[in-house]
Amino acid sequence: MSGWVVVAGLGPGAExxxxxxxxxxxxxxTDIVGYIPYVRRIAPRAGLTLHESDNxxxxxxxxxALTMATEGRRVVVVSSGDPGVFAMASAIFEAVEAGPExxxxxxxxxxxxxxxxxxxxxxxxxxxxxxxxCINLSDNLKPWALIERRxxxxxxxxxxxxxxxxxxxxxxEGFGKTLDILRECCEPERVIxxxxxxxxPDQAIRVTTLAEATPEMADMRTVVLVGSSLTRVIARDGAPxxxxxxxxxxxx
Amino acid sequence: MSGWVVVAGLGPGAExxxxxxxxxxxxxxTDIVGYIPYVRRIAPRAGLTLHESDNxxxxxxxxxALTMATEGRRVVVVSSGDPGVFAMASAIFEAVEAGPExxxxxxxxxxxxxxxxxxxxxxxxxxxxxxxxCINLSDNLKPWALIERRxxxxxxxxxxxxxxxxxxxxxxEGFGKTLDILRECCEPERVIxxxxxxxxPDQAIRVTTLAEATPEMADMRTVVLVGSSLTRVIARDGAPxxxxxxxxxxxx
Numbered sequence: 291m292s293g294w295v296v297v298a299g300l301g302p303g304a305e306x307x308x309x310x311x312x313x314x315x316x317x318x319x320t321d322i323v324g325y326i327p328y329v330r331r332i333a334p335r336a337g338l339t340l341h342e343s344d345n346x347x348x349x350x351x352x353x354x355a356l357t358m359a360t361e362g363r364r365v366v367v368v369s370s371g372d373p374g375v376f377a378m379a380s381a382i383f384e385a386v387e388a389g390p391e392x393x394x395x396x397x398x399x400x401x402x403x404x405x406x407x408x409x410x411x412x413x414x415x416x417x418x419x420x421x422x423x424c425i426n427l428s429d430n431l432k433p434w435a436l437i438e439r440r441x442x443x444x445x446x447x448x449x450x451x452x453x454x455x456x457x458x459x460x461x462x463e464g465f466g467k468t469l470d471i472l473r474e475c476c477e478p479e480r481v482i483x484x485x486x487x488x489x490x491p492d493q494a495i496r497v498t499t500l501a502e503a504t505p506e507m508a509d510m511r512t513v514v515l516v517g518s519s520l521t522r523v524i525a526r527d528g529a530p531x532x533x534x535x536x537x538x539x540x541x542x
Numbered sequence: 543m544s545g546w547v548v549v550a551g552l553g554p555g556a557e558x559x560x561x562x563x564x565x566x567x568x569x570x571x572t573d574i575v576g577y578i579p580y581v582r583r584i585a586p587r588a589g590l591t592l593h594e595s596d597n598x599x600x601x602x603x604x605x606x607a608l609t610m611a612t613e614g615r616r617v618v619v620v621s622s623g624d625p626g627v628f629a630m631a632s633a634i635f636e637a638v639e640a641g642p643e644x645x646x647x648x649x650x651x652x653x654x655x656x657x658x659x660x661x662x663x664x665x666x667x668x669x670x671x672x673x674x675x676c677i678n679l680s681d682n683l684k685p686w687a688l689i690e691r692r693x694x695x696x697x698x699x700x701x702x703x704x705x706x707x708x709x710x711x712x713x714x715e716g717f718g719k720t721l722d723i724l725r726e727c728c729e730p731e732r733v734i735x736x737x738x739x740x741x742x743p744d745q746a747i748r749v750t751t752l753a754e755a756t757p758e759m760a761d762m763r764t765v766v767l768v769g770s771s772l773t774r775v776i777a778r779d780g781a782p783x784x785x786x787x788x789x790x791x792x793x794x
Contacts, residue, residue: 306563380671383785419632533635
């Protein structure tokens with residue numbers, strides 16, 4: 291009886307964005323491990339144990355999954371989006387590196403998923419259609435000074451940007467500071483897009499400019515996309531299309 | 543009879559990474575449009591016309607798709623990976639913006655897919671598990687000076703990096719220059735990972751360091767991932783795990 295750990299991404303919410311690979315792993319599992327709202331997306335069935343855990347206990351959750359695999363269980367650790375983008379995959383490998391030698395020998399696989407920024411981009415058009423960067427705005431696990439430095443350098447590089455975890459109740463002020471920094475580095479007309487609960491029935495996309503953006507436009511269910519200097523908005527009846535062209539004609 | 547255009551991502555190659563949403567659009571289509579190797583991934587069936595086109599005719603392909611939709615056809619434009627990451631979605635919106643007013647009124651949707659860098663990251667562990675950027679190394683559509691500037695700023699920001707289109711027969715020298723720039727900005731031990739033909743039977747992952755990397759390790763089927771200064775390699779029997787930790791304890 292060989293156990294394994296699969297770290298699988300469930301995508302941003304819609305069933306239509308769960309890959310067949312992730313679904314097959316769930317169907318073959320004996321145990322599902324993850325943050326409460328993600329585990330609740332898994333249909334219960336005989337022979338499958340669902341282990342819900344709270345936020346901010348990623349290392350305990352990883353150790354639990356790895357321990358069960360050494361006991362022969364087939365464990366799927368579920369993340370929303372892609373498990374490798376600000377989600378459980380790094381936590382699993384941190385636990386492996388710090389843990390007993392037996393964990394290194396385990397069959398551990400990561401299955402990619404549709405990450406929120408790409409679902410948000412698709413819902414709006416193609417705002418990440420050129421070079422871009424992806425920054426976690428939470429300063430739970432890194433100093434704010436590093437976030438600020440990355441924001442300034444990303445603006446200087448004229449990357450489009452995607453922000454995860456822009457704002458939470460425990461960190462209400464960080465996103466306002468982010469907007470202030472971007473306003474120092476970018477023109478007021480720069481496109482900024484708030485994508486909330488992408489691909490779910492609650493989906494809401496708001497397209498605006500840096501000059502008009504306010505901190506309250508983001509919450510923890512929001513991914514924020516900022517265009518490069520070349521990002522365009524195509525006005526039309528209904529929601530506009532937002533895209534970043536493929537070409538840059540002069541070093542900008 | 544209302545036509546539509548769906549721009550769908552087929553993922554990096556494996557059937558298990560095609561989303562149900564993309565498959566449903568293909569099943570509902572009357573016409574498939576795309577670059578030859580991507581259209582060849584679609585199973586022929588009665589009532590479905592496959593339109594293959596060559597590389598570097600993205601604007602003509604976009605206009606063709608939009609024109610067919612105005613005639614009531616249900617058109618899926620296929621890209622590999624995610625259509626919004628260096629693929630057809632931006633070309634479609636460029637065509638819409640430059641085209642006749644009727645195109646703006648069309649039902650145009652982008653469906654996200656598993657992009658190569660995230661499939662490559664998953665195959666290796668979690669090298670993009672912290673802030674990262676994504677750069678197209680082709681200078682077909684932008685000046686090399688801009689690529690060089692972005693590389694230097696990305697290194698200064700200590701982003702992990704993903705590179706698309708690192709090297710082609712027509713641009714054999716660009717990737718060597720990229721390695722030279724990174725060696726100026728990063729330590730020799732910096733982790734670099736070459737992921738070729740990810741998720742296909744030809745998949746090959748090579749993990750090495752900047753000091754050991756050579757231009758020949760990349761070709762047009764390769765995605766290159768460069769770690770941040772904190773990226774770790776866990777040695778083990780078989781392929782190592784590569785991951786970037788979630789935490790940064792000091793402004794680095």
